[in-house]
Structure formats: C-alpha cells, structure tokens
Amino acid sequence: MKRRDFVSAAAAIAAAPLLSPKGVGAVRGRAPLKANGARLNGWLAQFDQIGRTATGINRVAYSDADLAGRAFTLDLYRAAGLAPRIDAAGNIIARLEGSDPAALPIVIGSHIDSVTDGGNYDGPLGSFGAIEVARSLQEQRVRLRHPLEVVVWSCEEGGLVGSKLAIEDAGSMSLDSIARSGVTIREGIARVGGDVSRLEESLRKRGSAKCYIELHIEQGGLLDRAGLRVGVVQGIVGLRFLDVTIEGMGNHAGSTPMDQRQDAVLAAAKFTVAVNDAARGMPGRQVATVGRVVPSPNTRNVIAGRVDLTVDFRDLNPATLDALFVTLERQAAEIATATNTRFSIRTTQRSEPALADARMMDVIASSASALGLSSQRMPSGAGHDAQSMARIAPMAMIFVPSVGGISHAPQEFTKPEDCANGADMLLNAVVAVDALPS
C-alpha cells in the first residue's frame, strides 16, 4: 500500500508546475531541489551565541535573550526578501505570494524559544530551515502556485502558546500564568510585539491553510540509533499526565513490624513497576513514565506516610491511552489494598494525538527517496506546534537525527549535514505539496 501511495505522490510531483528556469525540481527522474545548507548552518552557528550560558542555551520565551533571538530572526526574514509582521499572539509571520491568488497558503515554520538550559537545535532548525526554503525558492526562481507562509511561533516551550492562541485553542491556557522568564504570558506577548486584545482578529480558521509542515530535530534516539537520515512523522502522540498521591502512615522504621506498615514508598514502588508492566504488556509503541517521586517525609529512618508521583503516558492511539488509564486505576486499587494505603489519581493534562496527513507523509517519504536519504515512519513522542496546526489543516513533520537522542539539554546536537538535509527535505516537500490537488 505504501508503495502505491509513493507512486501516486511521485506522479503528483511530476505534474508540479515548477517555474524554475533551469527546470530543476523534485520531479521524478530529475534532480531534486537543494537549499543552501551551508548558509543555514552558518545561521545556526551565529544563533548559538545568543542566550548561551555556562549551563546551556537560555532563550526562554519573552526573556531578553528571546528578544535578541527574535531580532536576529527578523533580520534573516528580511535578508530572505520577506516582510515579517508580528501577529496578535506574538508569532512572526511572512508571506511569499504564489501564482494563484485564490490558493490557500502552505504554512511552514517552528519556534526559536528554548527551555531552561536547553540546546540550539530544538526549534531554530525548523524556523531557519523555513526561512532558508523561502529564500532558496526565490533565488532559484521557483514560484509556487500557493502562497508560502513562514511562521516562527512564540513561546512553544511554554506550552505551544503562540500556535494555540493562533487557532483559538486557548481554552485551558491562562494568559496570567507565569512563563519561564518570570512575566505573565499576557505581558510576554506584549513584550514581543503582540497584543492579546486583538487575538480574535488573527485567528486561523479550520480549512484556512493548504497544509502545515514543520522541520524539527527528533529529540529522541530512534534515527540516530538506526543510522537513518529522515523521520517521516506519523503524528504527535496524545498524552495523559497523572498526579498520583499515595497516603499511608508515617512511622518509625525500626519499631514498626513489616506486617503492620502502611508504607507509601513501597506502594509507590509497586505502582511504578505496574505502570511499566502495563505499557510494556500491550502491543504498540506506547510509553509510560513515572518521572517524579516525592516521599514525605523523605528520610532514612522513617516509613514515609505519603508519596506524590507523576505518570506521563503517550501514544498515537487514543484507545490505547484510555486502556492504559483503566489498567493503572485497577492496579492502583489492588496495590492500595495490598499495602494498606490510599491512592488518589488526578488527570492534570491530556492532549489527544495529532495525526499527520497520510498523503503528506507519502510526499515526505518520496522527497527523502528523491534526495537519496534513508527514512522511516515514526511517531513524535514530544509535543510540537504542529499539534495546534493539525487542528485546522493537514499536517506533516520532518525529523532529522539528534545525536545520542539528546534534547532539552546543552549537549543537544544535530550534525550540519543533517541540518542541510532537513532544509532540502522541507524545500522539496513544499514544492511537491504545492502540486497536490486540493
């Protein structure tokens, strides 16, 4: 089936009205387009100096370093012949007009803000890659039929803030919550040139874009370990965050017999093992993690009376998430009985899976083939602005390898050739999608 889809996509590419005078394009049997990878890597190297501290990249949203990074990025837009504007949510947007005034825009982009003590590739690669694609198209005189929108979303690491506000998905978001930089989201957006009182005006409606494509580093080790160059993202996993409180009875570790304990640490341990067993006991690629464990008291010679822990579980299939939750609830009840403790489980966050568009996955797989790049289909375990855009348009993502699977850390690194491959992939995917029938 994939093979047939591939041919179909390739045929669509062959029909693309590429306007390159040289006739170069991602057309079957002809050399694909190439972006300027060296230029892109030069930008990334320069950008690495903005917000770099002894403990990593610190360009948290709305900080001075973020403002400096945005100024750098606006210059890149302008140097690419684009006229950037800031929307009400603080996102940077520029538009390259296409040949068909009635066509919906193809939207590409990513973010440039970082986590605390993060790296230089998570976000900037896709943002600068998108600018590079717009610049290459113009330099190579490839005129698309569709307009091309190049977007740098604001405050992605704070919870997809810019992209959610752009699609009216701010229901669970408080503009008064405090961002990593210490200001409220409301203040931060004003700081970067947005205006939350005007959010309504710039809302993106369902069906208002041809598609959205985001280039990003993998943030995991699948590609690196497999020695593959490109990940064709099948979707962004849905997730459930649980806060679990286990209450037992604090007591003296020396004088309380084993059969009279209500040991919250023991109950938490059994539950942690159960979470792992549940995720591994089902077919599929679902993951489940107990990441945070806080006993009270947390001391050597006292049986802890309470443990607070978190569970994070994710999958592309919502039914799997529901089944996991049911299993964990049942396990908690059994462990509570066995250990004479009480469990309370609260779902603190849930997001539904955002699936990539099947036809666009085929386009991206075809582009990889045309570029001679090995690829595999894979889920994204991490969240991305593409989740937001998937709510209003067909979505696709292109992954390139993270060395050692490391991300959100100073050691985060993607090789220059993989960065260049990513830009080539995005360029050819845009051209191919431009040719797809609506």
Add this chain to the structure above:
Amino acid sequence: MKRRDFVSAAAAIAAAPLLSPKGVGAVRGRAPLKANGARLNGWLAQFDQIGRTATGINRVAYSDADLAGRAFTLDLYRAAGLAPRIDAAGNIIARLEGSDPAALPIVIGSHIDSVTDGGNYDGPLGSFGAIEVARSLQEQRVRLRHPLEVVVWSCEEGGLVGSKLAIEDAGSMSLDSIARSGVTIREGIARVGGDVSRLEESLRKRGSAKCYIELHIEQGGLLDRAGLRVGVVQGIVGLRFLDVTIEGMGNHAGSTPMDQRQDAVLAAAKFTVAVNDAARGMPGRQVATVGRVVPSPNTRNVIAGRVDLTVDFRDLNPATLDALFVTLERQAAEIATATNTRFSIRTTQRSEPALADARMMDVIASSASALGLSSQRMPSGAGHDAQSMARIAPMAMIFVPSVGGISHAPQEFTKPEDCANGADMLLNAVVAVDALPS
C-alpha cells in the same frame, strides 16, 4: 522455661534484704513497692512547657531549651535528696549509697534532650522515673545493698553521644560534628558543663556496674495495639544503613521507547519491592525500609538518569542482617541487568545488636506479674543509651506503651497511668536486681 525462670527470680526477690521498716517490697506473696506516680506525672506536665513550640517539643541537645530542661532536672535531683554532678561528657549523675561499700552500682536513667519537633515522653519518662525511684526508695526507707546511680545522658538524640563517650565508644564519633542546635559536640558538651579534655578520667570500664536498667516509652505500636502495659525488652536491634545509587540514562519520557530505557526510577522501584520481599520472606521480626528516594532529575516528563535511595534494616540477630545484605546485593545485581542500570551500595552505618541480660529480663517480667501488669517480651527497634551501657554491664529495658505507636512527633503520648506503671516497674526491678547474686 519462662515459668521456671519466673519462680527463680521471685525466689531471689524473696531473699532480698529489704530494709523497709514496713517490710514492704516486691517479695513473693507480698505487695510490691509503689512509686509516686502522681508526682512523676506532675514533673512531666511541668516539663512539657520547656521547649514547647508550635511544631512540637524542641529541646535539642545543647540548645537554650536543653539547658533549661537540665536546670529543671537538676532541681528534681536535689529535691530527691541527690547531689548531682556533671561528668566530662556532660551527663548528669548522682549516687545513692548502698549498704555494701564494695558493691558495684546499679545504674538507671535515660535522657531529656529531644529531636526537632519531637514529643515530651521519649527520654524524660525514664529520666524522671529514675529520679522518682531514688526518691521513693528514700521516702520508703528502702536501703539497697548496691549503690544506685541515677544518670541523665547528654545528647542521646544526636547519636547516644553522652553514653558513648562515657564508655569509650567514641571511635566513630567526631567531637567536631555539628549537633542539631548548631554547635559542635565539643562546644555543646562545654555548654552543659562537661569538658572533653577530661573524658579519660570518667570512663566507665567493663564490669564497673552491677547492671543498667532504662525505662522508656516504646516508640512503636506493639504494646498499644496488643493492649499490654509493659514490654520486657529482649535487646536493641542491630542496624545497617545503606546508601544506594542507581545510575541509568536521563531521557525524554515521550520519545524514548520502553525497550531502550535505562530508567533509574523503575530500577529503584523494583529494588524497593525487593527490599520489602527480602525482609518479609525470612522468618523472624527483622524490618527493612526504603525511607528516602531522590530521583534526578525529579520531573514529570523526563526518565530519571539517577536515583539515590536509602535502606535501613534491623534485627536482633546479626546473622539475619548479614543474610539480608547478601540478598539485597544479589537482587540489586539482577535488577541492574534487567533495567540496564548500575547500582552502587555503600554501608554508611552499622551497629550490632545489644541484647538484654536474660536474668534481668526475668526480673522485669516478674516485677510486671507482681504489679499485676500484662507484659510481653519484645525487641526495641529504636536505639537507646542502653546500647552503650550493654557494652560494659548487664542491661535491661522496660517499655510502656506509646499511644498509636507515635514517637519523635508532637503527638507522642503515653498515658499517665502507664508513666506511673513504668516508675513502679523500675522501682521493683531495682529492688529485685539488688537482691540478685553477682
């Protein structure tokens, strides 16, 4: 066998040269002695106001509240006709001479310092109980053959400091370590009237006492739950403290497949379950506790790369402790392999069990019978100054119930009638031991 021991002890008691003009003593078929329980409870009620804060009793050793508590206690000594002195280690000692100038002293006592946010009974009951016994003996004109020493050990909660220094067991103790009150032990001892440069002079040598008897609250819930009035302590458990470090690999909770994880929290959970299973899987009353668990990082969406945890295990039998340690080492190796993590295990503290003297346990059980108090033999899971004294003399301890098994907490409570019972028990045990052949 116990029955025969009982008769034997009672016979010994019957032979005691009690000098009471009224002929009242813990003699078979005659009424046992009674201490003044109301007076003792009055002292405890007054003492509750010294160092009482919003979060509990805070009479940590060498603090102003401890000094106030010691001043109060010195007054109790004097009111009991005793002349207290401070030894080089800061312990308060007074001696009631016996009829035989050559006889070794019977030593009784406890401590009055508290933990942070502790209660009013752990220590003071045994200390004031001992003073009350000396006072009752005089009031009731019971003259012992042996001298009676009434001791209040300094800084018990800081690691049996006063009693260890008194028996030359300071090998592992640094006088420069910081006590809870913020001063060094050296400074603290000077503050309470001791002088560490003179420690040698006051050392208690092996065989220098007839015996040591300590009255104490149980600090566990065995007596309270069983509805028993007295615990005849079989010994103070030995313990091993382990620091365990588990190293895995920190990684993204969303993008790392289950089969490629090196999850230190999961390994810690499996080990915690193994610790519990090991302790419960052997016959006996041994206990084992994972009390402290610290993942790094300790956050929702990251697989922890490291966990530090502690294991505390205790038993009266050193062979059981050794067997448990071997089991835990083997389990750690198996779990390390199963989870692709590394364990390192360090023994940070070990103390050997201190067994009570068999003949003295019989004396105490007999005293309980004579007083009409239900009793059971039981280990002490908590440490006591009696451990130190067991190194140089036959040792025994008398437990009375802690309501709800609570100790080292503001809710620590022992009923007035149990406090009074404790003093009666100590009084009759002293009289009975006084009559035992050497």
